[in-house]
Amino acid sequence: MSVPAPAAALRHWNRLIQLAAASGSHTLCLGHYASLLAAGLRGGDASTFPSLAKSCATLRLPRLGRSLHAHALLAGAAGDVFVRTSLLDFYAKCASLPDARRLFDEMPTTSRTLVSWNCMVTAYSKASRLAEAVNMFNAMRGLGVSPAGGTLVGVLSGCSDSMAARNIGMCVYGYSLKSGLDADLPVSNSVLTMLVRDGQLHAASLLFDSMREKSIVSWSAMASGFLQTGDFNKVFALLNRMQGAGHTFDSVALVNLVSAAVLLGNLLVAKGVHALLIRSGFQSEQDLVSSLVNMYAKCGDLEAAQEVFDVVHYKNVVLWTSMINGYVEGGRPDKALTMFDSMLRTDVQPNGATVSSVLSACADLGSANQARKVEEHVASVGLQSDLRVATGLIDTYCKCGSVELARKIFDDVTITNRDLPIWSAMINGYACNGEGSEALALFSEMQKEGVQPDAIIFTHLLTACNYSGLIDEGLRCFHSLTVEYGIEPSIEHYMCITDLLCKSGQISTAKEFFKKIPIQLRNQVLAPIVSAYSSQCADSSMDSVSEELLNLDPQDSGHFVLISNMLSCLGNWKKATTYRTQLSKKGLVKEPGRSCIELSA
Template sequence: MDWNLMIRKCVKQGFFTEALQIYSSMVRSGVHGSEFTFPFVLKACAKLPSLEDATKLHSHILLTGFQAHVFVQTALVDVYSKCCCFHSARLVFDQMPIKSLVSWNSIISAHCRDFHIDQSFGILKQMQLLGLELSSATFTGFLASCSLPQGLSIHGYITKLGLDLHLPLANSIMSMYIRLNQIDGALSVFYTLHQKSIVSWTIILGGYLSAGDVAKVFAVFNQMRCQCVGPDSIVFVNLISCCKLSGNLLLAMLVHSLLLKSGFDHKDPIDNLLVAMYAKCKDLVSARRVFDAVHEKSVFLWTSMISGYAQFGYPNEALHLFNMLLRTASRPNELTLATVLSACAEMGSLRMGEEIEQYILLNGLGSDLRVQTSLIHMFCKCGSIKKAQALFERIPNKDLAVWSAMINGYAVHGMGKEALNLFHKMQNEVGIKPDAIVYTSVLLACSHSGLIEDGLKYFRSMQKDFGIEPSIQHYSCLVDLLGRAGYVELALRTIQEMPVLVQARVWAPFLSACYTHHNLELGEFAAKNLFDLEPRSTGNFVLMTNLYTSMGKWKEAAKARSIINARGLVKEPGWSQIEIDGAVHVLAAEGQSHLESIDIHEVEAS
């Protein structure tokens, strides 16, 4: 039996775990490795990466006397580097009596992975002094982790050596510029290449995608097709991600059609991305069609479909799909559970949330921070603030998301003081820096608890102390805070000082405040702005009608109501839901959709 051939074949085909298993069988049968065996087995350890297996293998090498072989030593430097054990990599390299160019390249890569870029330049100078002929592989490690000034210097040196037209190295240079958000630098290299590989095109596509420039992504893709370069699966991953970013359904359908023609459908991760793409385009029917067409569904595909339902207002379907998942051989992972818990929160189904919590605990997934954060959010949304508190206190190493979930829970329950105390504790006792999301919860807490001065203080502090630019959510909370407290004139001045694009989103809460505090003049001013911005929003007309009615302005109220009828606007009926014996019942105002609606109305009438 040729053990070496079997190990080499496994490594080349990417079966790294199997290669280690074959080596173990070889050792148990009494056959020892050689200078031809060890480099391949070490490569398998590096690819996994597995420091434990690499250390055991190093012991075997020492026992069998192959530690002085240059190929084996170079492979040891590489495996320790890729397993994030820089000290061992450097120790092996320093003890090498003879170093090949590959050895030098490996130790440069090791320094770059460990962010010792300056030392890497020192090694490069040593190589030059020794008269070693530098290759494209020498610079690959630099380009993967350098800063922009270092990258420019390296690029210049590569050009001086005449290596800049070497296609793999040119691709690495372009990747460096993209990583550093320098798309123009990448393009300057791209357009000098006489021959471009599919990798070259993909790097540019990925650069524009990272910049969020959807039009440029498809412009480059069209150039690629004109050059008769056929797309591969990575190109389609970029295109689908681009459609997801834009939310353009027509574009999504065109890309999907091209994907089917090219034969790249039903391949991971493309199926997952297609489902997520259609969900982002709010076409859950097409997302489900893609999902149902896959015979062997991965947990990632299940999670994508569940997430689509949960994010876009179909929590019942999300929970139903989760129950289907539990009846298959696939097991939900932490992200699946976090997603389905958000569906429980949306529905307000405490019983279902508690059942999922039991599943989490039984399967040992309760220590994951994403799951814990989702549980806190679910308990808060389902009205069980005490359970959320108890879980929060049990979490040993809380990250910002955990703190933010609990602060938001206090905020929506009108527990402003508790929210602010927790916010202070997070900063002063734990030293966690707040972000824009947690500040939204803090402002919401101030708004719901009438803490005007606190709200204004935190709004200023957010910008002054942490450099967080206010978003639409922050401005909405601020207007709501002032409006609820009756400071409608101050709220108006605040709106007028906001950026124009933000103003459109805060007139509605301002109009609501005018209605609450019977301020007809400012209410009419807010309504005029709203009617110009959202001429088909029934809610705005209804709110203005109610304001006129509350002020005894019957003619004006009738006029506003007539506009609703003339424009054919239909008010969405109000609804409520209640959980009884684990089932969530949705009741619409004056509706007959519930199975027991006749009995319900009879009870109401009695």
């Protein structure tokens, strides 16, 4: 048993521990405590443990925090209100809700501070247990404890997941207005964030404009809202106003700025954003560097993206994935695979997102051999259970024509783990390879498993029926889409049915179906009807349809070619030549078709 140290020595260690925690040096703080124990002290007193609990909470060290709780009990300090509150905060932040609630219930009602109530409210809210957070909020008010801004922020932190949660959030906002807490900046920021996440940009803008005080959080929240709608002009204007108001960019604001530059797709603006990022001193931050790589790739400057990538000394998986994906989206799948090979020679392990990008490159190249190599690596690093990876493999194999390999991947995933994307990928694989009956059979199996289809699944099914000439099945699928599942048909659904009817020679039925299509979508559906008339040498009554087609979309070179071919088929060579001439005069060029095959090594 150690001999108690003099009070002066304990005060010395306590001061070091408190200073380290206050400065954010949490690892050093815990190191000081280890030194205190090594010096033969009993474990501290009531002044020791609050800082230690804060460090364990910040570093998310639940096991060490529980040990500290035991030390506090042995030292007789666990009954102190500040020690109890700090331990409660630790359990709450480490998502140990049962331990937090047990400690809270053990606290005498009179010793429960506002901080302890706030800890429990926030913990329940962040764990998506909003009902319990609200119960705790009401309980504290029932006991005469007045909520503060931090209490409302705690409840609002969980009010974005559902309509019911957002309704509670609006009630909390109403309470803040009634109690005068709406002037508290963190409360206003929390409400603003909630409105933005709910897509209520008009309400968010009104709140933002009414705020007398704004922080960088306020500006960034509003910018992210405009990004959701793709309004990059408002993002640039907002961040310019932010600078004019005297705020400096932080990493979140810069990410929003880079995202806006990605949406704009202007290389000159992208370089200006890059220069600002360098001036702000964030050029080495990994997340921002990854965003820069993505920005340059989206702007079509893959060389600049590679230069940004190359100057980073330590490259994490996010940066590697950004560069690989940049080459995939930039039409350089060969370079993407080369980058992946380079990545495998480092100590950085690819994740599901990396593999998905690499598989897209394999699909673009039509290389089943490369896909097999990726699959072998996936198995070696234990990523085969990742549903996103399995879905990517299925999609890639199907695009390479290896439907049997895709089905094997699909069958290896247990039925209970199959999500909608993996069903969709396999059904689409059958559709694109002309195996319509198999696609319909798999859809029936999916329905038996209780998986709810979406609009994309029906696009795949109608494509399958179209490619396989399954007229009755296609019409039944369209009926099921609209009547059984109440899904609004998209242009893809209308196009598939129109094309299916025209290819089967049912042009009159196709024309009747065409009349039921919303007017704003008809221009994209006329082409199959014109093509069908052309192939069957229809009468000259189709001449008016061709004019309507050009009026709806005068810049589509494919429409000119279709009409010219149709007129040639009708024997109207002179007018066919006229349309070909118009194509040249307008400067339109027919994009050549292309295909590729992979030769066995």
